[in-house]
Amino acid sequence: MSFDTAAQSAFVVRRVEDVVHDGEAARAIVASRDYPTGIDDLWNAITDAERLPRWFAPVSGDLKPGGRYRIEGNASGTITACEPPRSFALTWEFGEGVSWVDVELEEAGAGRTRLTLRHIAPLDAKSEEFWDQFGPGAGGVGWDLGLMGLAWHLATGGDTKARFDEESWAPSEEGKAFVARCSDAWTAASIAYGTDEAAARRAGAATTAFYTGAPAPE
Numbered sequence: 001m002s003f004d005t006a007a008q009s010a011f012v013v014r015r016v017e018d019v020v021h022d023g024e025a026a027r028a029i030v031a032s033r034d035y036p037t038g039i040d041d042l043w044n045a046i047t048d049a050e051r052l053p054r055w056f057a058p059v060s061g062d063l064k065p066g067g068r069y070r071i072e073g074n075a076s077g078t079i080t081a082c083e084p085p086r087s088f089a090l091t092w093e094f095g096e097g098v099s100w101v102d103v104e105l106e107e108a109g110a111g112r113t114r115l116t117l118r119h120i121a122p123l124d125a126k127s128e129e130f131w132d133q134f135g136p137g138a139g140g141v142g143w144d145l146g147l148m149g150l151a152w153h154l155a156t157g158g159d160t161k162a163r164f165d166e167e168s169w170a171p172s173e174e175g176k177a178f179v180a181r182c183s184d185a186w187t188a189a190s191i192a193y194g195t196d197e198a199a200a201r202r203a204g205a206a207t208t209a210f211y212t213g214a215p216a217p218e
Contacts, residue, residue, distance in 0.1 A: 003155070003163065005174055008148045009181040016136050016193035017118075021100060025123050029136040029186075031143050032116040034108045037154050042105055042113045043085030045154060055153035055160045056146055092119065097126065115150075117143060134210070135195065135203030137186035141211055144182040176212045183208040 013032045020026065035042055045051050052059045061069035063079065069090065070076040077091035077098075087104045100120040108114040119139050121127045130138065149160040156163075169175045187204030191197050209215060 003152060005148065005178045006181065008151055009144065009178055009185065011151075012144060012147060012182075012185070014136075014140060014185050014189040016189050019118075019120060021120050021122070026120050027123060027127075027131070028118045028120040029140050029143075029189075030116065030118050031140060031147060032114060033147055033151075034112050034114045035151065035154055036112055038111060039085050039105050039107055039113045042115065042154070045150060046103065046115070047084075047088070051153070054158070055149040098122075099127075115147070117147075119143065131203075132199070133203060134207045135186065135190045135200055136193075137183045137190075137204055137207035138210070140186040140189075141179055141182045141207060144178075148178070170211075171213060179211040180208050183211070 011033045015030045017028045017030055018025070019028045037045075045055070047063070049059055049063060056071075057074060058072040059069055060072070061067055061076075063069055065079055065082050067079050068076065069079060075092050075094040077093045079088065079090045080100075081087070081089040085105060087102065089100065089102045092099045092101045099122070102118045102120070104116045106114050106116075121131075121139075145164075149164060152158070152160050152163055163169070164175075183204050186207070187200050190200040190203070195203075
């Protein structure tokens with residue numbers, strides 16, 4: 001099956017927002033894209049423990065409100081809300097940091113569903129230092145890779161490992177080009193948000209280097 005990764009990177013609408021979370025000022029990176037499937041199928045793909053490993057990663061735990069989850073090799077946390085087939089929210093606990101992820105689905109026309117993901121971070125010293133170094137692309141590019149994997153799974157029913165093997169695809173010219181396009185798009189979103197352009201571009205270059213294995217910019 002032909003799968004144009006360059007086109008996939010352009011399907012995502014990206015933005016950065018100031019938000020309030022639990023009464024405290026915070027910042028969200030927002031990624032939104034449409035998928036050619038019904039809301040029930042998309043909900044199943046992003047919440048069913050049998051399907052999640054096919055495009056994302058194995059997820060274990062008590063997958064219901066109040067339950068703890070764990071993503072293999074990644075984050076863990078608590079599911080704080082769930083309203084099938086419309087939305088869920090959870091804490092994102094990675095290393096020593098805690099942030100929050102909200103996912104919403106809505107019908108976007110006949111046979112199409114829009115997925116909007118917000119990854120919200122506190123405005124504390126550690127998060128601000130990370131933002132200054134990498135900008136929104138640090139998390140945003142990772143979500144872009146997941147959203148592309150979801151598109152592949154929905155189109156083929158298959159496992160993304162058959163097409164996007166981490167050891168061979170990520171360092172390939174196709175993989176590096178996809179990351180660079182997504183990183184550039186997050187840089188543009190950062191500038192639109194109000195980040196100084198030179199600072200946004202330095203952070204974007206650092207993100208691209210991190211994901212592609214290129215030397216870090218001076």
